[in-house]
Each structure stands twice: as C-alpha cells, then as structure tokens.
Amino acid sequence: MRTVEVIETKEENCSVKTFTFSDEICGKAEPGQFVMVWIPGVDEIPISLSGINSDGLTSITVNEVGEASSALNQKEKGDIIGVRGPFGKGFVPTKGNVMIVGGGTGLGPMMPLTEKLVKIADKITVMSGVKSKFNLLFLDRITKLLSDIDSETVFTTEDGSYGIECLVTEQVELKLIKEKYDMIYTCGPEQMMYRTFILAEQYKVPVQASLERIMRCGIGLCGSCAIGTIRVCKDGPVLTSTQLRSIREEFGKFQLDFTGKKRKL
Numbered sequence: 056m057r058t059v060e061v062i063e064t065k066e067e068n069c070s071v072k073t074f075t076f077s078d079e080i081c082g083k084a085e086p087g088q089f090v091m092v093w094i095p096g097v098d099e100i101p102i103s104l105s106g107i108n109s110d111g112l113t114s115i116t117v118n119e120v121g122e123a124s125s126a127l128n129q130k131e132k133g134d135i136i137g138v139r140g141p142f143g144k145g146f147v148p149t150k151g152n153v154m155i156v157g158g159g160t161g162l163g164p165m166m167p168l169t170e171k172l173v174k175i176a177d178k179i180t181v182m183s184g185v186k187s188k189f190n191l192l193f194l195d196r197i198t199k200l201l202s203d204i205d206s207e208t209v210f211t212t213e214d215g216s217y218g219i220e221c222l223v224t225e226q227v228e229l230k231l232i233k234e235k236y237d238m239i240y241t242c243g244p245e246q247m248m249y250r251t252f253i254l255a256e257q258y259k260v261p262v263q264a265s266l267e268r269i270m271r272c273g274i275g276l277c278g279s280c281a282i283g284t285i286r287v288c289k290d291g292p293v294l295t296s297t298q299l300r301s302i303r304e305e306f307g308k309f310q311l312d313f314t315g316k317k318r319k320l
C-alpha cells in the first residue's frame with residue numbers, strides 16, 4: 056500500500072466529494088479500474104478512479120453511505136490516505152456509436168472512459184440518471200468533454216427536478232428503438248445496470264458493466280466479491296455481455312453480505 060497526500064478536494068453535491076492525489080502507478084490505470092482506499096483507523100474500501108492522468112494526478116469521487124465513506128469525506132487538503140491498486144479489469148474503449156449509462160457516482164469511472172472515447176468514437180450518447188437535481192454530478196465536465204464530438208446528453212431525475220422525470224432506463228430504451236449502437240457502457244445502481252443489460256440483449260448491443268460487490272482483499276483471494284464463478288475484483292469490476300449472461304441468475308438479484316451470506320439486492 057502507498058500513502059498519498061490529498062492535494063485537492065471538491066464538494067460535488069451534499070454527499071459526494073472528489074479527492075485528488077498524485078500517484079504514478081494510478082496514472083497508468085485503465086478507466087474502470089478501482090483502488091482499495093485506506094482511511095487510517097477506520098477501514099479500507101474499493102473506489103473507482105474518476106480521474107486518471109499520465110502525470111500521476113488521480114482522483115476518486117466518494118458518496119457517503121456508511122462509516123468508511125463518511126470518514127473519507129471528512130478528509131481535506133493535506134490529509135493522508137492509503138491506496139492499493141489499481142485493480143481489476145477496466146472498460147475497453149470502442150469505435151462507432153457508443154452509449155454511456157451512469158447512475159449517481161457510477162458516472163465517476165465514466166469520466167476517464169469518456170476522455171478515451173472522444174478520441175476514437177464517432178458519436179457518444181451520455182445518459183445520466185439520478186434521484187433529484189441535488190444528486191447531479193459532473194455536468195460541466197461532461198459538457199466540456201463532449202464539446203468537440205458528435206454527441207447527445209440525456210439527464211433524468213426521479214422527482215422531475217432536472218431533465219426528464221423518469222428512470223434513465225426508460226430513455227435508454229427510447230434511444231435503442233431509434234438508433235443502432237455499437238457498445239453500451241454502464242455503471243451505477245445494479246437494478247439500473249441489469250435493466251440496461253436486458254434491453255441491450257433485446258436490441259443486440261454488447262454491454263460493458265461495472266459491478267459492485269463487498270470487497271476485502273481486492274485481488275481475487277478472499278471470495279467476498281463472488282458472483283457465480285466470477286470474482287468481481289479480479290475478473291471485473293467491468294464485465295462483458297458474455298460474463299453477465301453467465302451470472303444471469305444472480306446479477307441484479309443477489310449479493311453476498313459482509314458475513315458471506317447471499318442476500319437479495
């Protein structure tokens with residue numbers, strides 16, 4: 056594990072904060088890979104990289120959901136955290152007409168992916184779904200990234216406070232009816248990714264989805280992140296359509312809890 060100093064923080068919204076640090080090894084990461092972040096005296100948790108730069112400038116974007124993520128979000132410029140990784144298999148950027156479907160902090164790993172896609176894709180459609188306008192993320196970053204490429208953006212909120220009032224997957228379906236896509240990338244709540252996968256299967260579009268499971272070792276040893284025969288930390292977190300088909304019985308339905316028991320999502 057390496058210790059790094061937080062060199063910048065940004066409050067993205069009331070529960071989400073982005074941290075920037077310098078780490079040469081993370082500078083070589085693929086979009087979609089994650090690091091195990093150690094919060095001294097508290098815990099170690101998996102977080103995807105939301106910013107990757109070849110000079111080592113790296114960022115993570117953290118939503119407060121429990122003890123460790125809340126403690127992490129208390130950190131400020133100058134504080135020390137630990138990182139292990141980057142681990143796992145990331146997104147593979149593809150050419151052609153691509154769609155990005157992100158929910159909440161699931162948009163984080165989509166930012167470095169979009170930076171790669173703008174160099175090779177013909178068109179990028181970003182579909183972002185959140186509960187309310189207070190949960191919106193990366194509006195400026197998305198607009199800036201897509202400014203020089205054929206692109207579309209669709210924002211949805213469940214309460215109608217911004218963009219279209221609906222679940223983002225309803226808009227995904229409308230797009231799939233109208234246009235042929237070469238790849239769908241998705242990251243966010245598992246029910247959203249599952250619905251996106253089912254739609255993509257129906258319209259015969261390949262998918263790359265970044266899954267979340269409880270992670271301890273992060274390197275394929277402990278089994279806490281198992282789903283079917285897949286270890287999400289090592290075989291994923293980004294899984295292809297073929298891998299998602301192989302875990303159809305569990306994807307979107309169950310996950311192992313902290314004691315290793317299967318529980319409904």
Ligand SMILES: Cc1cc2nc3c(=O)[nH]c(=O)nc-3n(C[C@H](O)[C@H](O)[C@H](O)COP(=O)(O)OP(=O)(O)OC[C@H]3O[C@@H](n4cnc5c(N)ncnc54)[C@H](O)[C@@H]3O)c2cc1C
Pocket residue numbers: 089098100101102103104116117118119120121122123124125160163164266267268269270292
């Ligand atoms: C590969 C990967 C990448 C991730 N990337 C990000 C990211 O970029 N930004 C971000 O904010 N979060 C991300 N997460 C989720 C993050 O790791 C969890 O929110 C965090 O571990 C919760 O720890 P806690 O102590 O704050 O909460 P806890 O008190 O441990 O748990 C609070 C709630 O979160 C659930 N939870 C705990 N750990 C996980 C987990 N690993 N996956 C899903 N649910 C969990 C618990 O079941 C509980 O309902 C990622 C998870 C994985 C596996």
Ligand code: FES
Pocket residue numbers: 269270271272273274275276277278279280281286287288289
């Ligand atoms: S976290 Fe230990 S095997 Fe995946």
